[in-house]
Amino acid sequence: MTKLSVNINKIATLRNARGGNVPNLLQVAKDIQQFGGQGITIHPRPDERHIRYQDARDLKPIVYTEYNIEGNPQHNFIDLVLECKPTQVTLVPDAIGAITSSAGWDTVSHKSYLTEVVQEFQRNDIRVSIFVDPILKMIEGAKEVGTDRIELYTEAFAHQYSLGNKGGILPYVEASKLANDLGLGINAGHDLSLDNIQFFKQNIPNLLEVSIGHALISEAIYLGLENVVNMYLNKLK
Template sequence: MVRLSVNVNKIATLRNARGGNVPDLIQTVRDIEVFGAQGITIHPRPDERHIRYQDARDLKTVVGTELNIEGNPVPAFVDLVLEVRPDQVTLVPDAPDAITSNAGWDTIRNREFLKEVIGRFRAAGIRTSIFVDPNPEMAAAAAETGTDRVELYTESYASGYGRDPEAAVKPFRETALAAAAAGLGINAGHDLSLDNIAFFAREVPHLMEVSIGHALICESLYLGLENVIGMYKNRLA
């Protein structure tokens, strides 16, 4: 079964909109785990517009499944991860002003930088994953950085799924095979939803984990958080 990690950035965005503690991020994370999620993902950005650095520290003592921290490995982020020591860190090359992640790493051009950063995380006992585009060459090259996994950036799959599911998933299937051949685990995330997740999970080999936030929270407005988590788990089974 593919594991479901719920990205709770949108919960923090809603909380921050009013300046108080409603909704309570910590309690929501506890509930999400009770509802059956197998991991919690957060993506703190330098401006802390949703998840704050302190949230990462607080969640370390709360999350009972797996805590995954995503972000661009700028010095402050690296220091935070080494302090918190989550179960997994996912390296994403997003600009400080990016609304959301919009590209994977060039693992060839950035090999030495990634190798140095990943070496620090692995020395601290933290599993590492690199955000990559659906490109077999980039997935294979990622293995040379010392990473444990890659996370497939699935925006192009989500945008193309409605027109031609097979064409949309093909590059992800090929990239997953290349990653697995290089000895890497495979995660995926970005714009996956109840509509498109089952086909992706069925067609992409060796998939271990998906991280879903925006769609899951939006769907929960209509269907309820507990119900939606159950629906994702059924589609991933």
């Protein structure tokens, strides 16, 4: 079964909009795990507009499933991850001030830098995943870097699927086949939702984990958090 890691950034966004501690981020993380979620993902950004660096520290003793911290491996982020020692770190090439992730790594041009960062995390027993587009050259580059896993950036698939074009899955199928051949674990995330997750899962061989935040939290407003978590789990079986 593909694991579901729930990104709780949007819970932090709602909390920060009003100040105080409602909704309680730590309680939500506990609840998601109790409801069956198999991981908690956060993506702190330098301006801390949703997840704060202190949140990452506070979540460490709370998350007893898989703890995944995403972000651009700048110095402050690297220090935070080494302090928290999550199960997994996902390296994302976010520009400062970006609203959300918009592209995967160029693993060829950034080979030297990524190799150094990956090795530092692996020396500290932290599994590393690199955010990539479904481009074969970039997946080969990820293998050269030495990462444990890749996370396929799925925005293009989700957009095409919403238009009724199921052929948008094909680059991801080819990318996953190559990743499997190279011995890379496969994660996926970005714009995956209850509408498209089952189709994606059925077509990607050996999909280990999906990280879902915006859609899941939005769906939960109407359907309830516990219900939505279990709806995803059923589709990922």
